[in-house]
Amino acid sequence: IGRYLALSPGNTDCLEDIAMSAEEMRVGSNRLCLHTLSDTEDLPAAVETDYRYERLSTDRSDCRLSFAAPLGLLLPCNHIYNQYVFVGNSDEELRRFEKSARNMQSLSRYSRQNAINCEWIEEYLNEAHSQGLKSVRAHFNVMAWSDDGEELKRIRNDVGSQLASMGCVPRHNTTDCPTLFWAGIPGNAADFPAEESFHTFVEQSVCLFTGETNYRDSPSAFGIRMADRISGKPLHIDISDLPMKRGIITNRNKFV
Numbered sequence: 129i130g131r132y133l134a135l136s137p138g139n140t141d142c143l144e145d146i147a148m149s150a151e152e153m154r155v156g157s158n159r160l161c162l163h164t165l166s167d168t169e170d171l172p173a174a175v176e177t178d179y180r181y182e183r184l185s186t187d188r189s190d191c192r193l194s195f196a197a198p199l200g201l202l203l204p205c206n207h208i209y210n211q212y213v214f215v216g217n218s219d220e221e222l223r224r225f226e227k228s229a230r231n232m233q234s235l236s237r238y239s240r241q242n243a244i245n246c247e248w249i250e251e252y253l254n255e256a257h258s259q260g261l262k263s264v265r266a267h268f269n270v271m272a273w274s275d276d277g278e279e280l281k282r283i284r285n286d287v288g289s290q291l292a293s294m295g296c297v298p299r300h301n302t303t304d305c306p307t308l309f310w311a312g313i314p315g316n317a318a319d320f321p322a323e324e325s326f327h328t329f330v331e332q333s334v335c336l337f338t339g340e341t342n343y344r345d346s347p348s349a350f351g352i353r354m355a356d357r358i359s360g361k362p363l364h365i366d367i368s369d370l371p372m373k374r375g376i377i378t379n380r381n382k383f384v
Contacts, residue, residue, distance in 0.1 A: 129314055135206070135273055148306035158273040161284045162305040163291060163298055165268040165336070166324040172295030175335040194339035198290040199270055201340050205283045207272035210312045212320060213333045214265040221263045221327070222256055225249050256329070265325040266333040269301070269308055 131137055134144050135155045144156035153160045165171065176195050184191035194200070199209045232246035256263055270287050274280040288298035301308070304324060311320040 157275040162301045163270045164301045170297040200338035212267040218263045261329040267325040
């Protein structure tokens with residue numbers, strides 16, 4: 129919690145002032161910029177669990193990264209990627225959608241927009257009932273910061289570019305930054321504003337999770353880092369323990 133409030137992964141012995149206003153939010157000398165994914169209209173037409181990362185892939189092998197990797201380790205700035213999935217009473221939610229669809233249908237004679245909304249709700253309900261999906265609410269945001277105004281502009285453009293590369297519409301949120309910062313405190317998600325979330329299913333929401341993370345520095349002067357394919361837990365293998373042949377690192381399992 130201390131590291132989050134200080135926006136510092138290291139030493140948090142020195143306390144920082146937090147200033148919240150309608151114009152900006154500041155933690156110490158760092159000013160924040162916030163991009164949110166809080167509306168289905170900002171999302172791509174389709175999501176997936178992972179994608180092929182061309183820069184580290186070859187003709188014979190694929191380097192697969194999580195769909196939201198551009199907002200994780202591939203974003204070259206100080207930032208926090210907050211991921212929320214609110215699991216409530218799915219049956220009650222679907223009943224409310226059924227009631228809303230009936231209301232929209234009865235009012236469709238007065239407005240074509242009501243007929244369109246009714247059609248979208250019916251499609252959502254058909255998907256939930258036909259495949260037995262659980263209805264949830266989700267929200268995702270990227271908080272980035274810098275103590276330099278020019279660098280903050282560059283960071284804002286970088287975050288927007290990464291969102292666009294995922295097929296999302298970049299939404300720079302200048303109003304709810306203090307509220308979402310407060311809700312992002314570990315264990316404080318109950319203070320999250322419900323209007324900033326969108327309805328979806330569990331399977332689609334977890335596609336926007338990041339599967340990669342940072343590692344702490346190793347005492348070894350050199351080595352390679354791998355992850356167990358079943359559990360995803362990181363493994364550190366000292367390069368000196370592996371046989372060398374023609375400059376290629378190999379072992380009995382043929383990790384190259």
